[in-house]
Amino acid sequence: MNNQNSGTLYVVATPIGNLGDMSQRAVDVLKQVDVIAAEDTRHSGRLLQHFVINTPTIAVHEHNEVKIAAELIARLEQGESIALISDAGTPLVSDPGYHLIRMAGDAGIQVTPIPGACAAITALSASGLPSDRFSFEGFLPAKSTARKSTLEKLIHETGTLIFYETPHRIVESLADMTAIFGEEREAVMARELTKKFETIKRAPLGEILSFVKDDNDQQKGEFVILIHGAEKQPDTGEDMQELQRILKILLEKVSLKEAVAIAVEITGLKKNQVYEQAVALKEKNSLE
């Protein structure tokens, strides 16, 4: 139940580079609240100055979040309104705020999101990789052994994988991704989104690695790396039965080629596997 006398906690997304992506609603809320809780008050100062927002700020970062959250909850309970922002993009997405939002919800305080930019979603939207299922993995571990073991656990994941990466680890991370997923796995490097040197490149991982490694300029800025999910294998009897059921229906109504194309779309299985099954079924049917 919401606490009627308390203020609202707004979770406000800010641009990931291009200030033109700031929404009018974000500006209005930041002007109207009693205080802005910012990851880095100096960094956010530039954004606030640009939009002539004179609201006082308070720092909420990784190291003080739990302590400051209690203070902010008390202020909200006294009726103040607070906006949470991060250095860029959507708060809580690889950024602080989780404890604060959770505590506010537990205290019956209204939490209102003001949506806007998020590097992961911005990259996905222009990547050309499947977007029906995706998994946001954030930053990989800094050390190669831990990074490789994290990547190994994702090897069979069939949804698109999304990672954040920093310029000083981009080459190492791409090298580990190539070693684990293979040179041929399709990937996208989305660099400096919404900024002057925005680069979005879709290619097999091996090619992306060379492209970044061979050009110092491509190692600068901020990165989102997206990796095509693994091809689904019909490794269970259940998958195979379902594929055969779908193909049987389709083969009665459309050509072999069309049946294969539709079944691939429905099941997400590899085309050649679906084709083999379709041919086998067709042969079986003609013998019966």
Ligand code: SAM
């Ligand atoms: N909360 C932010 C969001 O909503 O995307 C992410 C914050 S996280 C600390 C910073 C990371 O996001 C960067 O290291 C980079 O991987 C990614 N990122 C942020 N801005 C970006 C941009 N303009 N282009 C590409 N990646 C970006």
